[in-house]
Amino acid sequence: MFIKLWGVRGSITAPLSNTEYRQKISRIIEHVLSSNHGKSASVDDIISSLPEKLRYVYGGNTTCATLTSDSGKTYILDCGSGLRAVGYDLMKGDCAKGKGEVNVFLTHNHWDHIQGLPFFTPLYIQGNKIHFYSPYPNQHELLRAQMSAPFFPAPFDGTASEKRFTTLEKGKNMPLKLEKDLEVDMHPLKHPNGCYAYRFRQKGKSFVFATDCEFTGESLELGGPEMDFFRDADLLVLDSQYTLDESFTKFDWGHTSFTMAVNCGVRWKVKNLVLTHHEPSYSDEKLNENYMEALEHSKYNDSDGMNIYMAREGMTFSL
Numbered sequence: 001m002f003i004k005l006w007g008v009r010g011s012i013t014a015p016l017s018n019t020e021y022r023q024k025i026s027r028i029i030e031h032v033l034s035s036n037h038g039k040s041a042s043v044d045d046i047i048s049s050l051p052e053k054l055r056y057v058y059g060g061n062t063t064c065a066t067l068t069s070d071s072g073k074t075y076i077l078d079c080g081s082g083l084r085a086v087g088y089d090l091m092k093g094d095c096a097k098g099k100g101e102v103n104v105f106l107t108h109n110h111w112d113h114i115q116g117l118p119f120f121t122p123l124y125i126q127g128n129k130i131h132f133y134s135p136y137p138n139q140h141e142l143l144r145a146q147m148s149a150p151f152f153p154a155p156f157d158g159t160a161s162e163k164r165f166t167t168l169e170k171g172k173n174m175p176l177k178l179e180k181d182l183e184v185d186m187h188p189l190k191h192p193n194g195c196y197a198y199r200f201r202q203k204g205k206s207f208v209f210a211t212d213c214e215f216t217g218e219s220l221e222l223g224g225p226e227m228d229f230f231r232d233a234d235l236l237v238l239d240s241q242y243t244l245d246e247s248f249t250k251f252d253w254g255h256t257s258f259t260m261a262v263n264c265g266v267r268w269k270v271k272n273l274v275l276t277h278h279e280p281s282y283s284d285e286k287l288n289e290n291y292m293e294a295l296e297h298s299k300y301n302d303s304d305g306m307n308i309y310m311a312r313e314g315m316t317f318s319l
């Protein structure tokens with residue numbers, strides 16, 4: 001499985017501001033001026049020598065990830081604004097010819113998880129087949145509502161692609177076999193209006209996508225079915241919107257602190273933990289501080305070699 005993150009911001013898009021851009025570029029210039037690069041150093045060498053926090057931006061697009069299975073099929077996870085770029089990428093292949101087959105899994109229908117769909121170019125190409133999977137029986141109606149007038153000029157059912165909907169139901173068609181050796185299961189999460197996590201398994205490897213969920217010390221202690229669902233994941237992409245302090249002021253808002261996300265990863269014996277759904281008001285600098293604190297926190301939590309990553313747009317993982 002190959003996983004790519006296209007949108008990692010929570011709640012609403014949060015593009016880099018000019019003030020933040022200037023701060024970042026100032027730090028880059030300061031770093032370069034103090035690091036004695038010879039005149040022969042290439043621009044690529046200089047960029048590679050920068051500390052990681054200066055080499056990237058975390059990105060402002062809302063939740064979207066892709067999983068490419070070992071057979072080469074694409075599965076999209078959530079349709080936040082990051083989906084727009086996924087569409088451009090798919091248009092380099094069969095989707096441009098109207099021969100694309102795209103599978104979309106939706107965790108829930110909050111705007112930040114569906115708002116990219118009206119800007120997904122393959123949706124508008126005749127012949128493309130788009131298969132939506134979700135646990136919500138009224139999924140079609142919800143996507144139709146998002147693109148209804150006067151909120152959007154092109155009605156969902158008027159777009160040229162062929163659409164199919166499968167309602168996922170635990171015990172009925174879940175776990176679902178997607179390919180000979182690829183299976184997906186789901187698990188309900190604590191979040192206003194509900195949300196579901198997905199666990200994909202292929203060739204002994206597992207990837208869990210759990211955005212928009214609120215885990216607390218109490219819920220973690222209860223264990224139960226959560227434990228079985230998340231346990232031993234090779235890769236877990238997990239909501240970690242807030243700092244611990246902020247999570248106390250936003251109890252019941254449906255998101256987890258990065259500190260608690262680390263505790264979850266440790267308890268479930270996850271191998272690679274990716275912190276995502278970043279609070280839109282947090283700057284890159286703040287997210288970087290949070291990342292350092294998360295790493296520090298894991299040192300005191302017997303994390304048993306668990307790798308921790310701060311999600312950023314374009315990040316990839318191979319399992």
Ligand SMILES: [Zn+2]
Pocket residue numbers: 010011063110112113212277
């Ligand atoms: Zn969200």
Ligand SMILES: [Zn+2]
Pocket residue numbers: 108110191195212
């Ligand atoms: Zn949500």
